[in-house]
Amino acid sequence: MTGTEQSGARTLIVGSGFVGRAVAARIAARGGSAVLASRRPPSSAGAGAADWVRLDAADPAACARVLRSVAPDNLVLVHGPSDVSWCEADPERAAELHAGAAANLAAAAGGRRMLLVSTDNVFDGRSPENDEATPTAPANAYGRAKLRAEQVVREAQDATVLRVSLVYGWEPEGTAKWLNFFAACAHRLRAGQPVAAPEDQWTTPVLVEDVAAVTAAALAPGAPELLHLGGPDRISRADWAEAIAAGIGAPRDLVVRGPRAAGRYASRPANTCLTSTRLDAFLARTGLRVRGVAEGVDALLAAGSGEAALPEGVLPEGVLPEGVR
Ligand SMILES: NC(=O)c1ccc[n+]([C@@H]2O[C@H](COP(=O)([O-])OP(=O)(O)OC[C@H]3O[C@@H](n4cnc5c(N)ncnc54)[C@H](OP(=O)(O)O)[C@@H]3O)[C@@H](O)[C@H]2O)c1
Numbered sequence: 001m002t003g004t005e006q007s008g009a010r011t012l013i014v015g016s017g018f019v020g021r022a023v024a025a026r027i028a029a030r031g032g033s034a035v036l037a038s039r040r041p042p043s044s045a046g047a048g049a050a051d052w053v054r055l056d057a058a059d060p061a062a063c064a065r066v067l068r069s070v071a072p073d074n075l076v077l078v079h080g081p082s083d084v085s086w087c088e089a090d091p092e093r094a095a096e097l098h099a100g101a102a103a104n105l106a107a108a109a110g111g112r113r114m115l116l117v118s119t120d121n122v123f124d125g126r127s128p129e130n131d132e133a134t135p136t137a138p139a140n141a142y143g144r145a146k147l148r149a150e151q152v153v154r155e156a157q158d159a160t161v162l163r164v165s166l167v168y169g170w171e172p173e174g175t176a177k178w179l180n181f182f183a184a185c186a187h188r189l190r191a192g193q194p195v196a197a198p199e200d201q202w203t204t205p206v207l208v209e210d211v212a213a214v215t216a217a218a219l220a221p222g223a224p225e226l227l228h229l230g231g232p233d234r235i236s237r238a239d240w241a242e243a244i245a246a247g248i249g250a251p252r253d254l255v256v257r258g259p260r261a262a263g264r265y266a267s268r269p270a271n272t273c274l275t276s277t278r279l280d281a282f283l284a285r286t287g288l289r290v291r292g293v294a295e296g297v298d299a300l301l302a303a304g305s306g307e308a309a310l311p312e313g314v315l316p317e318g319v320l321p322e323g324v325r
Contacts, residue, residue: 012072015079024050026212057101091141099148125269165230169208198260204230230274
């Protein structure tokens with residue numbers, strides 16, 4: 001089977017967060033079975049149709065034990081830490097949790113196919129475009145840890161590294177943190193609160209459901225060893241926040257435009273953007289499509305408000321919390 005989803009396959013997904021749960025839902029919807037793994041259980045509403053197993057991927061013995069008990073056909077590595085500021089504060093722990101965990105899982109996987117969800121932070125953000133041939137140059141501890149994890153996974157027998165740009169969508173029900181820019185902005189704007197957004201920090205946002213679909217398809221043998229997945233639009237945070245305001249019907253002047261250097265994205269690269277020389281062919285072969293920002297925002301707003309998913313105190317008034325990507 002080449003580049004198509006493998007109905008009936010059993011997948012161990014290490015990481016039960018925003019992206020991991022969406023991947024589990026996609027696999028289950030296509031007739032596969034997914035087992036989520038993380039140190040703490042996801043809320044039952046967010047876990048959906050997937051089973052869950054406790055795992056600290058930094059523990060080699062625990063990885064071996066879980067691989068034996070779950071006996072998956074393949075693995076998706078989509079665990080944290082994904083908070084850039086947290087990784088900067090503790091680079092050694094970040095490396096242990098990404099590269100160390102990848103090594104543990106690769107050793108325990110016994111040749112099973114693996115897919116690592118990686119990041120545009122393996123680039124320093126100076127170039128507006130980064131395709132699969134662009135030399136890597138991480139500018140932060142998160143990027144360095146993910147790049148080392150990539151190297152570990154690519155040395156494994158049969159693996160794909162899927163570098164993904166900024167992911168957005170509604171956060172899963174009951175989640176403890178709201179970490180994505182779209183959901184945080186939509187909530188703030190709907191409540192009539194301002195959102196400060198830089199007009200000189202550029203991303204290629206990609207809808208979480210599209211990430212899940214491409215991840216599930218790329219699990220099949222024959223997918224490229226390295227694939228970039230960004231959305232088709234390169235957009236500044238400020239323009240994107242205004243697009244969200246327009247979709248909601250909130251006043252545009254709630255979006256406070258400013259320079260990156262003045263705000264909480266000061267430490268982030270100017271560009272967290274991905275392009276690809278391989279994605280179009282992969283999408284054509286698998287019959288998938290990656291939606292642009294206007295279509296993605298419309299689809300999310302049509303699907304529901306997301307308000308019910310916001311527990312008390314998760315998104316306090318004021319500047320967006322540090323963890324928001
Ligand atoms: N979201 C994005 O925009 C984006 C973009 C590009 C790449 N990615 C990559 O996708 C991955 C996940 O992102 P996300 O947004 O889904 O993050 P998330 O919502 O923070 O979820 C991370 C998950 O990993 C688990 N985890 C953390 N440490 C673990 C460990 N030692 N062993 C097992 N599980 C562990 C967490 O649960 P516990 O803490 O309970 O263990 C949580 O379930 C990250 O590797 C990130 O690099 C994300």
